[in-house]
Amino acid sequence: MDSANAPLRRPADARSSVGPLRAAFDMLWPLAIGIGLAALLHKIVPMFSDTYTSRIVTDMGIAMILAVSLNIVNGMTGQFSIGHAGFMALGGYTAGFITYYGSLWMWGSYEKHGGLFGPGAWLFVASCIVGGLVAAGAGYVVGLPSLRLRGDYLAIVTLGFGEIMRVILQRTGKLIESAEQVRAANLADFFPPPVNGSLGFNNLPKYTNLFWAYTFLAITVIAAYRLKQSSLGRAMISIREDEIASQAMGVNVARVKVLAFVLAAFFAAMAGGLLAHESGFMLMPKDAGFQKSFDYLIMVVLGGRGSITGVMLAAALLTALPEALRGFADYRLIIYALLLIVMMLFRPQGLFGIHEIWDLWPFRRKAAGGEVKA
Amino acid sequence: MTPEPLTTPKAPLGAAANPTRLAVEKLCLSFGGLKAVQDFSLQLPKLCLYGLIGPNGAGKTTVFNLLTGVYQPDNGQMQIDANQLRGLQPHQITAAGIARTFQNIRLFSDLSVLDNVRLAGQLHCKNGLPTTLLRTRRFRAREAAIRERAYELLDIFEMQPLATARAGGLSYGHQRRLEIIRALATDPKVLLLDEPAAGMNPKEKLDLAKSIRAIRDRFGIAILMIDHDMGLVMDICEQITVLDHGVTIAHGPPTHIQNDAKVIAAYLGGGPVA
Numbered sequence: 001m002d003s004a005n006a007p008l009r010r011p012a013d014a015r016s017s018v019g020p021l022r023a024a025f026d027m028l029w030p031l032a033i034g035i036g037l038a039a040l041l042h043k044i045v046p047m048f049s050d051t052y053t054s055r056i057v058t059d060m061g062i063a064m065i066l067a068v069s070l071n072i073v074n075g076m077t078g079q080f081s082i083g084h085a086g087f088m089a090l091g092g093y094t095a096g097f098i099t100y101y102g103s104l105w106m107w108g109s110y111e112k113h114g115g116l117f118g119p120g121a122w123l124f125v126a127s128c129i130v131g132g133l134v135a136a137g138a139g140y141v142v143g144l145p146s147l148r149l150r151g152d153y154l155a156i157v158t159l160g161f162g163e164i165m166r167v168i169l170q171r172t173g174k175l176i177e178s179a180e181q182v183r184a185a186n187l188a189d190f191f192p193p194p195v196n197g198s199l200g201f202n203n204l205p206k207y208t209n210l211f212w213a214y215t216f217l218a219i220t221v222i223a224a225y226r227l228k229q230s231s232l233g234r235a236m237i238s239i240r241e242d243e244i245a246s247q248a249m250g251v252n253v254a255r256v257k258v259l260a261f262v263l264a265a266f267f268a269a270m271a272g273g274l275l276a277h278e279s280g281f282m283l284m285p286k287d288a289g290f291q292k293s294f295d296y297l298i299m300v301v302l303g304g305r306g307s308i309t310g311v312m313l314a315a316a317l318l319t320a321l322p323e324a325l326r327g328f329a330d331y332r333l334i335i336y337a338l339l340l341i342v343m344m345l346f347r348p349q350g351l352f353g354i355h356e357i358w359d360l361w362p363f364r365r366k367a368a369g370g371e372v373k374a
Numbered sequence: 375m376t377p378e379p380l381t382t383p384k385a386p387l388g389a390a391a392n393p394t395r396l397a398v399e400k401l402c403l404s405f406g407g408l409k410a411v412q413d414f415s416l417q418l419p420k421l422c423l424y425g426l427i428g429p430n431g432a433g434k435t436t437v438f439n440l441l442t443g444v445y446q447p448d449n450g451q452m453q454i455d456a457n458q459l460r461g462l463q464p465h466q467i468t469a470a471g472i473a474r475t476f477q478n479i480r481l482f483s484d485l486s487v488l489d490n491v492r493l494a495g496q497l498h499c500k501n502g503l504p505t506t507l508l509r510t511r512r513f514r515a516r517e518a519a520i521r522e523r524a525y526e527l528l529d530i531f532e533m534q535p536l537a538t539a540r541a542g543g544l545s546y547g548h549q550r551r552l553e554i555i556r557a558l559a560t561d562p563k564v565l566l567l568d569e570p571a572a573g574m575n576p577k578e579k580l581d582l583a584k585s586i587r588a589i590r591d592r593f594g595i596a597i598l599m600i601d602h603d604m605g606l607v608m609d610i611c612e613q614i615t616v617l618d619h620g621v622t623i624a625h626g627p628p629t630h631i632q633n634d635a636k637v638i639a640a641y642l643g644g645g646p647v648a
Contacts, residue, residue, distance in 0.1 A: 023510070023511055026509070026511070027510060223507050226506060226507055226509050227506060227507070230501060230506045230513070231492070231493075231496040231499075231500065231506075231516075231517065231520065232501060232503065232506050233506075234485070234489055234492060234493045234496070235493065235496075237482070237484075237485060237489075238482050238485070238493050241481075241482035241483060241484055241485060242480050242481075242482055242483075244444070244480060245476065245480035245481070245482065246482075246493075247463070247464040247465045247468075248442060248444075248468060248473075248474055248476075248480075249468060249473075249493055249557075249559075250465045250468035250469050250494065250497035251465055251493070252465045253465065254463075263503075354484055
């Protein structure tokens, strides 16, 4: 076993003195491929389908980001969180706030500014990242109770977070709608942030497209995969398996749990940023509530805890399925629910269980775990 | 399971060459009105194999839980190589050099055998979040080192062919062995074994006895073991501490313990013989 693996390692050791360019390449090539695929998708999908289908494919990408990020907390670390939509909404509102008021202030209009790589798009990307950072801070706070609570009790705390987000966002607020007003406003006018309360945050510039959705998905998946195949990921999984044994083996359980929440919140918020800029009429306070959270929880359970490819497939399926069932009109949601029940009866461990899709390939020798892949 | 034949049944070093590694002074712990452990003191030399015995409910596992930081003592001192252990979190105590196995096996059952060992082995070789997400050269080198060491350990205990197997699917004997390997992977100075022979047949116990001694000498560590099998404990331990109702009632070499009136009374019942 060891002799078979040794050659895999040796070249990496021998190359350890190569230049920084090579080092950067080793770190970033999966991302480059991911961006390439996103660009390809961006070109190809509209060729073969209408805007409606493109929109659904974009939604699938965003749902996959949310499912993969929730999988870090629920699937890998085993902390039952049902407040994931809260992080998503926080990220969405933060990103929307930045692009909406940023656009008004800089360009005098909340309309989209520039093309695929125009200045507006970069403002949008930056806003998603800022939203991610804000939500990561919230993730830290929500992660703290997880140090003392387990199972159902933690679930209730995370549920509470989502509901608190929803209620805060619902407070009837105003929206500043012209550039003059924005320029004339002082700092106090932006606190609490004017995001239009229960009417929803509308008129956001529509920057989200297939390219950006799948680029962010690539970032999320690469991060999740690298995490899973690392000492940190093993520490997370060990907490899921047996917390007491985990700390007895030297895992700083508190730190790892909070880290899982922070990371999951960060990626979920980026997805929230994408959703906010998708149609421009999407961002509602109810998006932070537990019903949305459950949508993503179902994806993780259906995909298999800890299986990145599994939850991606589940996210894609569950996003596409309600659309595919549109022909059944009123019975659509009943069929959807029935399919979920049947799935759980026949595959209670999820689509792939704890495995990845390539583990199920019959002709492949079982992985020794943690081969240096991406 | 025996890495190499061993001929030294007792600690080979004199007191001068074998200084105290773990010093425990008067540990006390109460759960409400119940005094679970009272004034527990113990000195473990650098290289030794000591036993901790007592009837059921005597507080043996509670002592282990105190030593590993699962419980915080109400009173007392614990030091390893002059480093204070009291008040540290369990993971910090493991990092300071105390590793343990569990009475009821606590493996990470959905992880592979290799991953169980790697998890423990990464304690002194940590990768931070940025290096993990960027998968830098340093990250790869560290992961390779952790992996290599895990394989070495598995090799010593002849578990390498099972490296990719799911830990939960192993036979009972292999699970017990994996628990010991996993504890050793944290690179401990002191190893606490909680009933390592539980559920084993006489042949397996004999093998276990040999391998525990072998571990002590090969890894140069102090071992403190709990077991109910008097034959095993008397056979391999150099010093034995006997607990009853949280109180240390005897301490000494096996021959001394076997003839101690209080120990006999604790095990067989009857009032303490004066």
